[in-house]
Amino acid sequence: MSHPEPRSRSRKRAVQKAQREAARAEKRRSHPRRRPSSTFLREVNYPHSIHPALVPGVSVEDQRIRYGVDKAILGVVGALIIGFVAWGLAAPQQVFDTSTATLQWVMRNLGWAFNVLAIGMILFLLVIAFSRFGKITLGLDGEKPEYSTGSWAAMLFGAGIGIGIIFFGPYEPLTYYLSPRPGAHYDANTAQAVKGAIAQAALHWGLNAWAIYAIVGLAVAYVSYRRGKVPLMSAVVTSLWGGRTDSPVARLIDALAIIATLFGTAATLGIGSLQIARGVEVVAGLGPTGNRLALGIIGVLTIATIASAVSGVAKGIRWLSNINMVMALGLALFFFVAGPTAFLMNMVPAAIVDYFGHMPDMLSANMSEGPEMETFLSAWTTFYWAWWVSWAPFVGVFTAKISRGRTIRQFVLGVLLIPSSIIVLAFAILGGTAIFLQRKAEAAGDAAHMIAPDGTAASLPLPAEIFYTVVDQLPGGGVVSALVIVMLGVFFVTTSDSASLVNSQLAQKGNPEPNKLITAFFAICMAGIAVVILLFGGRNALQGLQNLVVITALPFALVLVLMAVALVKLLRNDPQAIREHYQEKAIQKAVKHGVTEYGDNFALAVEPTDEADERATGGDFDSTAPEVTEWYTRTDEDGNPVEYDYGKGEYVEKDTLDG
Known part of the structure; x- marks a missing residue:
């Protein structure tokens, strides 16, 4: 047979719950609504508007390369x-x-x-x-x-x-x-x-x-x-x-x-x-x-x-x-x-x-x-x-x-x-x-x-x-x-x-x-x-x-x-290695935060954070650094950068850009 909780303990838990709800409401007000990834990426200076963790790889056959005899060699x-x-x-x-x-x-x-x-x-x-x-x-x-x-x-x-x-x-x-x-x-x-x-x-x-x-x-x-x-x-x-x-x-x-x-x-x-x-x-x-x-x-x-x-x-x-x-x-x-x-x-x-x-x-x-x-x-x-x-x-x-x-x-x-x-x-x-x-x-x-x-x-x-x-x-x-x-x-x-x-x-x-x-x-x-x-x-x-x-x-x-x-x-710096880095950091920080705030029972959620927030997954990773972005910049036969749509998997021709 169970015994009812003391009234003081029940009241204390109700107060804590109300405080948590108020904190979540304040967080939703303070953070803007999550933007679609495509919009976010266009606003950041990534080659071809794609995050280095999302690049599917680049095959040499898909590159524009001018081969020829290396007369010196x-x-x-x-x-x-x-x-x-x-x-x-x-x-x-x-x-x-x-x-x-x-x-x-x-x-x-x-x-x-x-x-x-x-x-x-x-x-x-x-x-x-x-x-x-x-x-x-x-x-x-x-x-x-x-x-x-x-x-x-x-x-x-x-x-x-x-x-x-x-x-x-x-x-x-x-x-x-x-x-x-x-x-x-x-x-x-x-x-x-x-x-x-x-x-x-x-x-x-x-x-x-x-x-x-x-x-x-x-x-x-x-x-x-x-x-x-x-x-x-x-x-x-x-x-x-x-x-x-x-x-x-x-x-x-x-x-x-x-x-x-x-x-x-x-x-x-x-x-x-x-x-x-x-x-x-x-x-x-x-x-x-x-x-x-x-x-x-x-x-x-x-x-x-x-x-x-x-x-x-x-x-x-x-x-x-x-x-x-x-x-x-x-x-x-x-x-x-x-x-x-x-x-x-x-x-x-x-x-x-x-x-x-x-x-x-x-x-x-x-x-x-x-x-x-x-x-x-x-x-x-x-x-x-x-x-x-x-x-x-x-x-x-x-x-x-x-x-x-x-x-x-x-x-x-x-x-x-x-x-x-x-x-x-x-x-x-x-x-x-x-x-x-x-x-x-x-x-x-x-x-x-x-x-x-x-x-x-x-x-x-x-x-x-x-x-x-x-x-x-x-x-x-x-x-x-x-x-x-x-x-x-x-x-x-x-x-x-x-x-x-x-x-x-x-x-x-x-x-x-x-x-x-x-x-x-x-x-x-x-x-x-x-x-x-x-x-x-x-x-x-x-x-x-x-x-x-x-x-x-x-x-x-x-x-x-x-x-x-x-x-x-x-x-x-491989895209898959970057994704695993994010995965490891995200779970590690989310679990720590969840246990700290909510004890045993909590769920993980994806939401935007400030860069300085201790829960920010990529806070210690520079996703715009040359070593992780320059390699997938597509170029023409002379080495000049050209536009490429990774979503469609094709080059964006100049007349398309002008239009």
Whole structure:
């Protein structure tokens, strides 16, 4: 049974209620009636009369841009490459000696920079992906992904397949098995070395590699499909200081991207031609041909690349690329079925666990640990980080193009996990098969079938030959070798064609349909660099490849860091980030006010406040500041501001304004 309240308490509550009602009435009288947002925005000096939190994004396709050949970039880069190729043809040994000495200096003094980059980028991307920025779309608000998840994953998968898997797949893990990294947690030629060798290869080709690609892809996709800027490295970096993409600094950034891509891709084409040549020797029963056959192959395949570039048969090249992807899957399946299936089934999961378990130890290896470690890192880990830096503009632009409409979180997780998983699995299968065959022959005392006859890395055949040595011990090896030659040839053409296209776009202010002759010119430049690498001869070719890649990638490594910093700056002022800022402040202040004034029972309402009011949501945010408004000002082809109606999504023509 309830008891009535004391009369004094009831009277007190009635008085408090009356006071609250009087206060609300006074507030309604003191504040003007809420104006429609469109009227309010017209009275404030926002570009196109829209609050920065309401901008749906700007796509580069909707911008009025005048593309054209950047003669300064094309002239300077072209002259440098032609000069280098001429020097390499005239004095290849001098180039090799000079690049080797430069490499040694870079490794001793700046090798740490590549290691910091490889570690830092993966941490940076994961933080971005799982922060409040992870929900931001790489496109306009509400834009759906351009490709289905299955197609997108397949294209990322295809991006992870190339010449490197076939060239290094059996060779690299077998090398680590026979000659572990100094200070490794396993001894050579042991059961533990099987897992450790696969894990070391996975480190070089896995998550850290794709983090380097992903930072370029994420930054380019964001500025192109969300900020309306041309897909150039300079468009990202110059946002740090509000510079233009035609400034000298911007041109230098894009020139460095082109140079890094030229040398990084040329290195791939060089090892590809070596492996094709060795395959032809094996399948056709030819004797050693030196580098003559490889040089001829570069010439023929470069002609095929140029024909593709100038004839507009890109659709056919993509079709061949898809066939190559299927053939690569078939190759992995062949190794898995025809090779040591049970051994691989047991070894692969264990190697993956070893990879994650010893990743900190492998990443912590550095040049200060002595001459042996310096030699190892120069030949392997640091070289790989530099190689991936040189490939970052090429692969990054590709991943950006196929990822429109994805959220940042989807992009980061997809680009990090899908291609790296495929590559690590491929290395585990190819490398695991090579190690198994070596161990089997050693156990049987069968020197004829040992890949390394004396059980040391020094006795391994040339890297271009090891794949065929392994395949020869599997059933149907001759047929597989012939198919692999075809695969490598298509990989060569598609890689050269795609990289030339990206370089041509960079030299033409981001033009999505660049001049075909300039594209062909860059294909010739890459072929020339690859020829110089081959002229170093024998094992020096691989050493020369490492020299040139590391040296030319170093300047672009700094650009990657600047791109990461610029991306954070842009994301902080993204419309969605601004809306979340308002949301957080509005709820926080409203709840505090509600509890203070009304206790447990209150409702939230949207109403105007004075700027100085402690409940004002945007009291600490300047919504008219240049950094949050200038970027969505639409301009004509000459950079002059023009009117744009975001409500209709169209430009306001001058005669409409006059009327």
